[in-house]
Amino acid sequence: MLLEVKNMDSGYGFLQVLWDVSFHVEEGEFVALIGPNGAGKSTTLKTISGLLEPQGGEILFKGDEIGGLEGHLVCRKGVAYISEELNLFVNMTVKENLQMGAFTIKDPDEQAENLKFVYELFPRLYEREGQYAGTLSGGERKMMAIGRGMMSRPSLLLVDEPSLGLAPMLTNEVFRALRTLNKRGATILLVEQNVGKTLKNTSRAYILEKGKIVLDGKSEELADNEHVRKIYLGH
Amino acid sequence: MANAATESAIGESAIDKIDQTIGESWIQKVTGWVFSAGGITICLTILVAIVASIHKGPYILVNTVITGGMWALMAIGLALLFSVMNIAGFAHGEYFMAGSLTAYYVMQPIGKYNLDNPGTFMAYVGPLIAILAGTLMCAFLGIITERLVFKQLRKRNREGWLLNCFLITIGLSVIMQNGHQLIFGADFKGILGYWDFPSVPILGVYISMDRICAFFIAILTMIGFYMFMMFSTAGKTIRAVSQDEDGARMVGISVDTVHIMTFALSCGLAGLAGASLLFMFPAYPTVGVMPLYNSWFIIILVGFGNVAGSIPGGFMIALFQVVTRSYLGEGWEAVVPVLLISFILIFKPSGIFATKVRTVWDE
Numbered sequence: 001m002l003l004e005v006k007n008m009d010s011g012y013g014f015l016q017v018l019w020d021v022s023f024h025v026e027e028g029e030f031v032a033l034i035g036p037n038g039a040g041k042s043t044t045l046k047t048i049s050g051l052l053e054p055q056g057g058e059i060l061f062k063g064d065e066i067g068g069l070e071g072h073l074v075c076r077k078g079v080a081y082i083s084e085e086l087n088l089f090v091n092m093t094v095k096e097n098l099q100m101g102a103f104t105i106k107d108p109d110e111q112a113e114n115l116k117f118v119y120e121l122f123p124r125l126y127e128r129e130g131q132y133a134g135t136l137s138g139g140e141r142k143m144m145a146i147g148r149g150m151m152s153r154p155s156l157l158l159v160d161e162p163s164l165g166l167a168p169m170l171t172n173e174v175f176r177a178l179r180t181l182n183k184r185g186a187t188i189l190l191v192e193q194n195v196g197k198t199l200k201n202t203s204r205a206y207i208l209e210k211g212k213i214v215l216d217g218k219s220e221e222l223a224d225n226e227h228v229r230k231i232y233l234g235h
Numbered sequence: 236m237a238n239a240a241t242e243s244a245i246g247e248s249a250i251d252k253i254d255q256t257i258g259e260s261w262i263q264k265v266t267g268w269v270f271s272a273g274g275i276t277i278c279l280t281i282l283v284a285i286v287a288s289i290h291k292g293p294y295i296l297v298n299t300v301i302t303g304g305m306w307a308l309m310a311i312g313l314a315l316l317f318s319v320m321n322i323a324g325f326a327h328g329e330y331f332m333a334g335s336l337t338a339y340y341v342m343q344p345i346g347k348y349n350l351d352n353p354g355t356f357m358a359y360v361g362p363l364i365a366i367l368a369g370t371l372m373c374a375f376l377g378i379i380t381e382r383l384v385f386k387q388l389r390k391r392n393r394e395g396w397l398l399n400c401f402l403i404t405i406g407l408s409v410i411m412q413n414g415h416q417l418i419f420g421a422d423f424k425g426i427l428g429y430w431d432f433p434s435v436p437i438l439g440v441y442i443s444m445d446r447i448c449a450f451f452i453a454i455l456t457m458i459g460f461y462m463f464m465m466f467s468t469a470g471k472t473i474r475a476v477s478q479d480e481d482g483a484r485m486v487g488i489s490v491d492t493v494h495i496m497t498f499a500l501s502c503g504l505a506g507l508a509g510a511s512l513l514f515m516f517p518a519y520p521t522v523g524v525m526p527l528y529n530s531w532f533i534i535i536l537v538g539f540g541n542v543a544g545s546i547p548g549g550f551m552i553a554l555f556q557v558v559t560r561s562y563l564g565e566g567w568e569a570v571v572p573v574l575l576i577s578f579i580l581i582f583k584p585s586g587i588f589a590t591k592v593r594t595v596w597d598e
Contacts, residue, residue: 051481071481071484087479087485089474092474096471103487103488152487
């Protein structure tokens with residue numbers, strides 16, 4: 001098991017957001033975490049990636065406890081987090097951003113290889129190599145963030161709302177990129193609000209409501225579930 | 236869907252082409268820059284410098300260039316602290332003081348040795364050792380400050396960070412000034428000069444060797460600093476943290492280490508300025524106040540946290556002071572920059588260079 005979250009509680013100071021959340025991600029899976037606004041999806045990812053300290057429970061990555069570790073140490077263990085706000089280095093060029101993504105890799109040959117891999121995945125980034133990240137368009141920024149996350153060749157990719165603020169066509173493109181990554185062996189935990197598209201693309205999903213996991217199962221089965229159809233798919 | 240995707244690609248590349256064709260030529264770019272706030276100020280500064288040099292003599296230009304470089308170094312450190320850690324450093328002058336004090340105590344025996352054995356290798360290298368000692372001492376002091384004060388504050392409370400840091404740095408400054416007075420006394424601890432060589436005539440003005448060396452130290456440090464920030468891995472991590480702290484954590488950069496480096500670099504630069512200018516400003520408890528004000532003028536002039544802008548800013552402030560001193564008399568040189576800063580804060584609070592870095596207003 002690659003990632004196992006057991007009875008995790010988390011929140012911001014006195015405000016507890018997550019209550020007793022448990023789920024797991026197997027090697028090579030493409031798992032989605034879906035739910036309404038304010039359910040605690042982003043908080044879950046922030047806690048796993050070490051930007052927030054969990055208030056209780058365990059987070060096991062490859063069998064090691066990573067709950068409460070600082071963000072940069074979690075990253076060095078092989079977890080890449082792509083946040084909702086993307087956190088790009090806006091005054092650096094696309095290439096510099098990508099190179100910073102490979103900060104944990106010391107071998108320059110491996111860095112160059114990863115850079116090639118990312119440029120292959122997103123040829124658009126190669127075209128914009130020398131441009132400042134702050135001048136990219138919304139879709140390019142998402143690609144940039146995913147590419148930066150991939151530069152460290154993580155074993156687990158946490159992706160927060162890649163479709164946020166994108167035109168439907170670009171959303172499809174981002175989903176296609178994620179599926180390609182998954183086919184090439186990356187394990188992905190995806191947080192999304194676009195439930196229809198997410199369930200079509202992922203293999204398994206968890207539904208988070210008011211800080212608790214309420215449903216889980218195979219994506220196709222969840223798409224037929226009465227509750228999911230009524231609340232999220234609207235038919 | 237694939238069809239639609241190619242369509243969008245074609246559409247966007249067409250837009251790119253249009254962008255390129257209507258893109259500005261370099262002449263338009265230059266005129267655009269000249270009429271921006273930064274351009275107007277820089278052009279005016281150059282004009283004032285030329286007119287004043289012709290009217291009063293070239294010593295204005297020489298004085299400006301020599302002190303401006305050192306003020307720029309101070310301001311770089313201050314801007315760095317602000318952009319990376321969001322600290323408004325009001326104790327920066329005290330690192331200047333600590334640098335000059337260290338250099339004084341290191342230079343004492345070296346000066347005596349040089350007096351007894353004139354013409355040795357030490358006459359050239361000795362002052363450099365003193366300046367280096369001042370720099371390293373301040374870098375070390377900076378690291379201690381970060382560990383003992385700011386790290387503890389960050390661990391406990393991040394609310395009202397800017398105001399807390401402002402108050403803490405003022406407290407630090409009081410402690411360091413009085414510590415100096417308690418341990419080393421309040422008298423002036425100065426030297427006659429670093430390099431005991433005859434003055435060099437430049438443009439008809441005799442300039443002492445110390446001033447020339449101070450200028451070259453400033454220029455070399457700026458070049459070195461630029462190279463460090465742009466091309467070294469450590470410099471890139473500092474830039475990354477200043478642009479996005481969470482983003483830096485997400486790619487595996489230890490923000491803690493970057494904070495230590497930033498403090499060492501920033502305080503080290505202040506110490507370098509203090510040590511290099513020991514021949515002009517002898518070490519005494521409040522010697523750092525004037526340099527501190529100068530570097531704050533620069534920071535406000537160019538925009539908070541703008542590291543690169545601090546360099547032209549340093550020369551501008553130095554010019555204003557030199558010009559005021561020679562036209563209005565001694566004592567007025569603090570008044571005119573303050574007036575200028577007040578106008579900038581009222582009419583252009585983000586500084587004369589439009590910066591995209593995080594500023595106090597975003598916090």
